[in-house]
Amino acid sequence: MLALLRRYGWNATSFQLLEPEFRDWFLDGDAAISYTETPGAWVVGGGPVCAPDRLAEVTRAFVAHARRNRRRVVFFGVEQRLLSATDLRALPIGSQAWWDPRRWPEVLASRRSLREQIRRAKAKGVSVESPDPALLELPDGPLRREVGELTRAWLGSREMPPMVFLVALAPFGFAGERRYFTARAGGRLVGLLVAVPVFGRNGWFFEDLLRDPTAPNGTAELLVGSAMQAVAAEGSEYVTLGLAPLAGATGPLELARRLLAGFYSFEGVRAFKAKLGPDGWDPIWLAVPRDANRWLAVVDSLDAFAGGSSLWFAIRAVLRAPAFLLRWMTVLAALWTALLALPAAAPHFPSETVRWGWVAFDALVAGALARLSRAWSNGVARVLAVLLSIDACLTFAQAIRHNVPRAAGTVDWSLIAVGCVAPAVAAAIIRGGLVRRSGQTGIGERA
Numbered sequence: 001m002l003a004l005l006r007r008y009g010w011n012a013t014s015f016q017l018l019e020p021e022f023r024d025w026f027l028d029g030d031a032a033i034s035y036t037e038t039p040g041a042w043v044v045g046g047g048p049v050c051a052p053d054r055l056a057e058v059t060r061a062f063v064a065h066a067r068r069n070r071r072r073v074v075f076f077g078v079e080q081r082l083l084s085a086t087d088l089r090a091l092p093i094g095s096q097a098w099w100d101p102r103r104w105p106e107v108l109a110s111r112r113s114l115r116e117q118i119r120r121a122k123a124k125g126v127s128v129e130s131p132d133p134a135l136l137e138l139p140d141g142p143l144r145r146e147v148g149e150l151t152r153a154w155l156g157s158r159e160m161p162p163m164v165f166l167v168a169l170a171p172f173g174f175a176g177e178r179r180y181f182t183a184r185a186g187g188r189l190v191g192l193l194v195a196v197p198v199f200g201r202n203g204w205f206f207e208d209l210l211r212d213p214t215a216p217n218g219t220a221e222l223l224v225g226s227a228m229q230a231v232a233a234e235g236s237e238y239v240t241l242g243l244a245p246l247a248g249a250t251g252p253l254e255l256a257r258r259l260l261a262g263f264y265s266f267e268g269v270r271a272f273k274a275k276l277g278p279d280g281w282d283p284i285w286l287a288v289p290r291d292a293n294r295w296l297a298v299v300d301s302l303d304a305f306a307g308g309s310s311l312w313f314a315i316r317a318v319l320r321a322p323a324f325l326l327r328w329m330t331v332l333a334a335l336w337t338a339l340l341a342l343p344a345a346a347p348h349f350p351s352e353t354v355r356w357g358w359v360a361f362d363a364l365v366a367g368a369l370a371r372l373s374r375a376w377s378n379g380v381a382r383v384l385a386v387l388l389s390i391d392a393c394l395t396f397a398q399a400i401r402h403n404v405p406r407a408a409g410t411v412d413w414s415l416i417a418v419g420c421v422a423p424a425v426a427a428a429i430i431r432g433g434l435v436r437r438s439g440q441t442g443i444g445e446r447a
Helices: 002-008 014-018 052-068 080-085 101-110 112-123 142-156 219-233 251-259 266-275 294-306 310-318 323-341 343-348 352-374 378-406 410-437
Strands: 023-028 031-038 041-045 072-078 089-099 126-129 179-185 188-198 203-211 238-245 280-288
Touching (some): 014 188, 031 052, 031 294, 052 080, 072 080, 080 280, 089 266, 294 310, 323 352, 343 352, 343 378, 352 410
Parallel strands (some): 041 072
Antiparallel strands (some): 031 041, 089 280
């Protein structure tokens, strides 16, 4: 596959087709498509890897092959070139910024805030080097161990769990084809930029940009600037930092962008790339055959990124205790405590002493949640997880002994269900947050 990419790898994400989650389908020795399988669908990373005048032919052949195997086909991350060559239906899914790295000095000259960020990083002692890729090929090498530690710290700061399919964090594969840029402060690795080639454009995709949560401000900007200067000196003509997902989205996708903003900073990703002064933005598409359902293709794509079930991925995301969810849990806990304090709640408790005991207990839980929503503390989280577990057990016992025998309608049963289930779910979320923030995660995603 690498040989084909050297000849025809034009899409910005084409080098990522070498990653292990992809399967390769070859039409002949000079054309291929790489895809990942989800329940019922084959999701293609970009488009065919072939000569430009064969794009339509290879696309039709692959769609026919998939249908013989009773699989839907989705082309994700498509650029305009494929749409112009085929009759695929497309749905916009974001924009991709690009630069001519030879113009980087002009970008710096025109953007004072960018220059200031880079100056701050240098003033804090951050320096950038480009190590020999061979150092990253050594599984037990010191640099690779450092990168592993940086990766765990970076992943621990992410609200979403690791993803695959075009965003899997796999910085060591085909290391000799990549360019690495490391940022250090006081000798400690605080940032990493990994560039992969875009052979067909004489350029590079800055695929991975990792920053330690404690790294000085401007570290990411310094890494990008140093890499721009390095590849420009070698004669490169094209650089991209990849997709800004759902940038400019409308309709249902705009709603999805708003609903998921707590898990992924769509606007933050777009704004970071915009402040680097790109030369242009290319629209990126999801494309399907003319008779296919584009919205079903969105679900297939989400399953591909999830590495299986997007529903299970969503559950895992919730169980990582993202900050926005902690804020909502604080509000709900406060409202629940206020409801228990109302006189109308008295019949749901064995006595007034028990009721006010629950009010005090739940007020303590709400306060601990408010503390975590402002700034995470493993100590507070451990205590809160224990309190919520006790809450779940005591609530269940009271429900069996007092509430269930007296339940008289939908409202009563609903309150019993919420009272029993909510603290157990909240305890699971807090424990999941402890796992994430203790760094117990592995390589598996990029921003």
